[in-house]
Ligand code: SF4
């Protein structure tokens with residue numbers, strides 16, 4: 001059986017704005033049908049790293065917020081802290097970055113809550129009983145929300161080929177420990193050439209895995225992979241090995257997505273902007289030329305179908321020779337051009353296998 005994926009292009013005319021087209025799309029897809037009065041509704045965003053401008057504009061999100069309020073729901077915008085050192089590694093930096101990027105209450109009309117709290121430790125273990133994980137560590141605010149709408153910016157991604165709804169939910173709402181579980185089967189390593197033996201990492205390590213004599217040393221038999229030391233070190237002397245096999249990280253993201261969606265059956269919806277399709281994630285502090293022209297917006301109740309539809313739309317579009325694609329812009333699979341080692345099909349096939357949705361979809365084009 002196929003899933004319905006609703007699509008609107010970005011053509012407009014007098015009396016018709018893009019936000020009004022978005023509202024019509026969401027209504028046609030029925031994404032707010034499951035929202036009941038007083039439901040706490042998580043709107044999963046990526047607020048963009050400081051310096052990145054490819055993320056979804058807050059004015060669109062304002063319309064989603066208003067639609068949730070009209071149903072009597074209580075919306076809040078959310079994302080979890082990052083594993084790496086950047087402008088969103090703790091709730092204070094994350095909120096400041098979100099506000100700087102336009103996600104202030106005065107613009108979006110809803111509060112911003114960081115799902116895994118001040119320092120990424122506020123998570124719930126959600127049972128999934130799948131191949132890689134028996135349970136997954138999801139930011140508490142997302143777990144305790146009654147309903148969830150994911151607003152996703154679709155783009156290429158160095159680890160997963162493309163970054164769509166699955167990536168936005170599974171990796172995005174994983175707590176720091178959850179992100180570490182997904183990102184690497186290996187453990188943090190100290191660069192002794194940088195370490196100044198200040199001891200800060202050892203003070204924050206929850207597993208007492210770090211000792212500092214003339215340099216910091218990590219006992220990998222004790223390390224639980226929480227990632228705390230990577231953001232605590234003021235000198236960026238601790239790095240994570242990011243070389244997890246692409247297939248494994250995609251499957252882990254799917255299992256985390258299963259955890260995010262668990263218990264919210266009939267109360268989730270997915271919106272994907274196939275615009276500013278940049279060659280890297282919004283987690284980087286820049287955004288390079290899009291690999292295709294802006295295509296449109298998708299809405300569906302199926303997280304697999306919407307990702308499949310988005311990747312198909314991009315791969316059918318004309319590639320931009322002035323982007324990272326370069327002289328290979330004419331090739332069909334643009335994501336394999338950018339990341340030859342990564343087979344993005346894995347996340348969709350595994351997502352289908354574990355019952356998150358279907359790759360078969362019916363694209364319903366709106367006027
Ligand atoms: S990842 Fe966590 S447990 Fe492991 S050494 Fe760093 S702070 Fe300690």
Ligand code: SF4
Pocket residue numbers: 190194195196197198199200201202212215216232233234235236237238
């Ligand atoms: S916080 Fe960084 S510089 Fe300080 S001891 Fe740990 S690794 Fe070394």
